[in-house]
Amino acid sequence: GAGVSQSPSNKVTEKGKDVELRCDPISGHTALYWYRQRLGQGLEFLIYFQGNSAPDKSGLPSDRFSAERTGESVSTLTIQRTQQEDSAVYLCASSLGGSVNEQFFGPGTRLTVL
């Protein structure tokens, strides 16, 4: 019954380290999205999952970014060799999919790369 959850809520890392961000969507939601919000900017789309396949990865900014999803459940966004420009709030959303349904957002993970 809970909403979308994300962990950790905050992550501070050193430049060059890898990080993993987790998203637990609402149960039964087949569509899952990752967005990024850098300071003073709007949300940027990163990747879309329908089930465990990712038909749209067009927003991933570089090959350092990857994501996977297990069935219609948890998703993990991995950033390798983090850079300072990766600092942002990473938001996950889920929806019923199939049409332009309401997307339900998690609270986000604030990533700071030192």
Add this chain to the structure above:
Amino acid sequence: GDSVTQMEGPVTLSEEAFLTINCTYTATGYPSLFWYVQYPGEGLQLLLKATKADDKGSNKGFEATYRKETTSFHLEKGSVQVSDSAVYFCALGRQGGSEKLVFGKGTKLTVNP
């Protein structure tokens, strides 16, 4: 590609004032349009939506009308309250394909008592 432009903030109003936050979009075809709101310390949540031209979305006293001729979806409220203080995001989405949302940069609204 698709894009959304919304008025820059921050916007500061007194309680009971009239609110307009402008939003225009660039897109081919007929996208769906949304306003999302982020209250302090909370996640983004859908405020209202419209899926075709001339539709009016409304919720919690807020309204926005999908105007294809002016490619706009301006958010309005007749009398704002302190509790309306939040960041408001205009967004568009398309049926079919990834249905990802394209967002504006957000407008921070502060309502003073």
